[in-house]
Amino acid sequence: xxxxSYRNILSGLLSSLAIVFGTLTAVAAEPPQIGGAAxxxxxxxxxxxxxxxxxxxxxxxxxxxxxxGWPGYQCPLCTRQVHDFVEQAGAFAGKARVIxxxxxxxxxxxxxxxxxxxxxxxPKGFLFVTDPAFTFTKSYxxxxxxxxxxxxxxxxxxxxxGKVQFAKVSKSHGGRASAAEALAALEKIK
Numbered sequence: 001x002x003x004x005s006y007r008n009i010l011s012g013l014l015s016s017l018a019i020v021f022g023t024l025t026a027v028a029a030e031p032p033q034i035g036g037a038a039x040x041x042x043x044x045x046x047x048x049x050x051x052x053x054x055x056x057x058x059x060x061x062x063x064x065x066x067x068x069g070w071p072g073y074q075c076p077l078c079t080r081q082v083h084d085f086v087e088q089a090g091a092f093a094g095k096a097r098v099i100x101x102x103x104x105x106x107x108x109x110x111x112x113x114x115x116x117x118x119x120x121x122x123p124k125g126f127l128f129v130t131d132p133a134f135t136f137t138k139s140y141x142x143x144x145x146x147x148x149x150x151x152x153x154x155x156x157x158x159x160x161x162g163k164v165q166f167a168k169v170s171k172s173h174g175g176r177a178s179a180a181e182a183l184a185a186l187e188k189i190k
Contacts, residue, residue: 029138029139029140029141030141031140031141031142031152031154031167031169032140032156032164032167033164033167034164034165034166034167035163035164036163036164037161037162037163037164038053038064038156038158038162038163038164039053039139039140040052040053040054040162041053041136041139041140043101043129043130043131043136044129044130045127045128045129046110046113046114046117046128046130051099051127051129053099053158053162054162056097056099056127057158057159057160057161057162058160059097060094060095060096060097060160061095061096061097061157061158061159061160061165061186061189062096062097062098062099062156062157062158063085063092063096063097063098063099063155063156063157063182063186064099064101064154064155064156064157064158065081065082065085065098065099065100065101065154065155065177065182066100066101066103066137066140066142066151066152066153066154066155066156067081067082067100067101067102067103067151067153068103068144068149068150068151068153068173069101069102069103069104069109069112069113069130069131069150069151070102070103070104070105070108070109070112070113070116070150071104071148071149071150072148074112074115074116075173077153077173077174077176078116078153079116081153081176081178082100082120083120084178084179085098085100085126085179085182086120086121086122086123086126087179088179088180088183089123089124089125089126091179091183092123092125092126092179092182092183092186093123093124093125094125095183095186096125096157096182096186097125097126097127098125098126098127098182099126099127099128099129100126100127100128100129101129101130101131101136101137101151102116102128102129102130102131103130103131103134103136103137103150103151104130104131104132104134104150105132105133106132106133109130109132110130113128113130131151134150134151137150137151140154142154142169152169152170152171153169153170153173153175153176154167154168154169154170154177155167155168155176155177155181155182156168157182157185157186157189159189160189165185165188165189166181166182166185168181
């Protein structure tokens, strides 16, 4: 009788755990949606300064550009997108902080990010942060789980309250937001 009772208890516990873990794995993070609050985050610049979304939106609206980062090489489309934003830096001045996220595996991510920025003039008001081990990327529902991939290239514009005013998530290497699209979204923020 005792053995049957222990089996019933164990069976009940295992069923409960299966339900809990099934629920946890079924609920994947989704990218922030227009009208919703963008989840706060804290990532580091290449010189180890912490950057949080809440601190930046307290100053100005934020344009958040999520690059592919380090998928095993420097992404040429990321380079092109960054160039587009950097060329328009003057138009963003005083209107928004631009934060670019460079995700990748933790190992050598700092060196790869430094290599990515090596020949670029980084404008004032632009921040470049790394996302080691994809912590931010996963929390924003942007982790591209495929061989040779890192994250879905994405751009979000948040107002001073952290509310998403513009969102563009590409499920391919192309189809990224341009600086002009981000600037147009900023113009609509009151």
